[in-house]
Amino acid sequence: MPKYLTKRRRRWYAVLEIPKQLRTTFGKSRFKQSLQTESLSTAERRVMPVIAEWKAWIESARLGDASLNSRVAEWRVLAEESRQQGMTDEEIRNMSLDLSILSRHEDPDLYDVHKITFGEWIVLTDHIEAWVATLENEQKTIDMKRTDVTRFAKNFRYAHDATNRAVIEWVEMDLIDQSNLSYATCRRIVSACRGYWTFLQRRHKLDCPAPFENVVPKSNSKSGKKAHSEARKGFDLQDYRNLLSGAQGGSQDLSQLIQLGAYTGARIEELCSLPLTNVASDRLHIEDAKTEAGWRIIPIHPHISDLVANLSENSTDGFLLSGLTFNKYDDRSNAIGKRFGRLKTKLGYGSDHVFHSLRKGVASQLEAAGIPENVAARLLGHEFKTMTYGLYAGGKLPFAVLNDALCKVDWT
Template identity: 35%
Template sequence: MTLPKYLQKRRQGFYAVLEIPKALRQIFDNKARFIQSLETREQRVAEKRLPIVIARWKDQLEQAKGTYDPAKGILWEVMEWRKAIETAPDDTSKEMAESLAYDWVEKLADKEGVPAAQEAVGVIFHNVQPLTANFDDWTETIKHLNPKTQALQKNAVKDLCENFKTTADIDKNSVKNYLSMLRTEKDLSDKTISLRLTFIRSFISYMDDKYGTTLLPLFTVKNLARTSTAKTVKQRAWIPFAAEEVSRLHQAALDKKDQPLADLIACAAYTGCRIEELGQVKTEHVSEQGLRIVDSKTAAGIREVPLHPALKPLMDRLRASSKDGFIIPGTDEGSFGKRSAALGKRFGHLKTKMGFGEQHVFHSIRKTVVSQLEQAGVNENTTADIVGHDKPRITYGLYSSGASLKQKAEALSQVTYGGSLGNPA
């Protein structure tokens, strides 16, 4: 008797077999074909089970042509089994699909462990919803937002999906623990967590509407347990580098032949500017006396910073060698207008390699400058004018035009470094 396509008889049993195109084999662990026992010696039964298995494999091949994500491999299988059961044309086909799915779950337990198998059973048979499987469809609902907002929302929801695999994992206590973890382990402020909750609620609302769940009330600011103390906040705060450490960072960048990063470090060390403030400085903003900060995160940040004597040779070189009108080379591609993003990452790798921890960041150089000014006895209002902080008292903050460029230059001249930073030209 001629066997149908995709059906083979091996020994006393029947197997489903489907060739995998060569272009897709790498995605499927370099297998040449799918093979699965149909768990029967009767051809009639095998022929009824065959379409269910083949349809699932063909769906996988279609998805693999452009959307397969290896990290979602098990979830993909789970969703295919659920789809096979939900779309079975009759009760007999549904029973067969369920039987094959249970066999697959047993193998999953041996391969990935009982917890993974339990999650699979919940999704396949008990209407538990996996979060990751809904991510792509949800992103279609936020395409009207600007690219930066979309990226922020996606990052927040991806983090949520890493912590909650399915809707069965979500309850009042697990949400409280998750929000607490964002503060204590990821070091996010209450303001940042509240913003992230807004993004997460968009996704959870989508899930509730799609599946009839009622999870949205769990994701509120009220469920953010307040555990921070002044001591823990101080411990988590960024801390300044010592002047000698900034010099070592500058020399390390030179040793790596990363001149742009070395130049960025030098500029920060002698101005106290934020990293992106320096990234936005153009040659036209620099004079012999100082540089104008025209783009800052606060109104107080718009200012003129005197040019430290040690920085003048370097600034002359940067102005002369600029190819795009900016003193620091950079790009805003993929970084939502932040030209310094790539340099910031390189600094992060450099300082980590040198043994500095999470509390030392590029912003720590700004704190180094403020520390030197304070230790030199510089007036707090003058320091605020140099680094672009709001004035500490209302009279100067509201009514004063600020320290003169000469006053700021005299104060900033007391900031000093040794080593390669002593003459960073």
């Protein structure tokens, strides 16, 4: 039986066991709700948002009996039980409203409980997991969207608190001024919030207008000179020497990664995930599923031929750079990338210098050597959109042309 599902009289139901310590609070041992379908595939699609909402109720109840969230969770259960006893939603709502009005002096929070219980006020933290369960992005993107929307929900308790003016102030004062986020990052956060808002409108009858119109300035107010100074910069010959010298005495793999980056122009994640099956005696086969241009051949530069041969011979896990660990997103570059970040910071480089700066350094050397742009683009895995070289050339160049071009790169 699929998780969280049970079948009764040909129909599928969502079920979730309530933790023992909270069963007294909810007055039952588990949640159960019809998914209104006889189709298993439909039930599997509908069940996770329901489960996510129940889990939010449980988490609210964990906060304690005195919390507003816990009381709302209890009232939701009482409302559900009243429906099962034959009461209509209108009767339940009116009974709750009468009770909250009569008790407003002794229990001023009861009116808020009524509004939340019956969906007139939407607590923005309540439905985040239900929304996340509907997303079909990669896990890393999903986690980022969850973080962005949670940040929004912590600032605005109820949906009706998030007016356009209030969101503008949140973006300008919290995100930009206090957190010093870029405008691009702010737009990403607002985009996630807009998606969550649409979910609330469709699934939870939110009738407040979306408050995100023109909340992020269209362009930075920084001067052109300052904005240019904060752009990523490329490493030059002296920078490369500094990095290699700084990496001495530490783990050998960091020095090896720097050399590979400098003489291939490859991205850090491309190098760290490169399997030995993609390493030949004279070339590396880079397979980047993100873009068609990312699938390319990089000749092995003479300066790193011995390094590549040694790494291949001594690998213990089937990767060119052996021994790196995966993070939860199956990314082998995360940990060593952070070590590179600490190294370059220790050497005095700021946020405008990153591992990608080696790639920019390779591009600069190719340009200085007079390498045609289409050849440099093939080596670096860039899109090349001109009519002749981009559309009709098919992306292939003779290996000898690529090899001659890359040999122009020299960090000695």
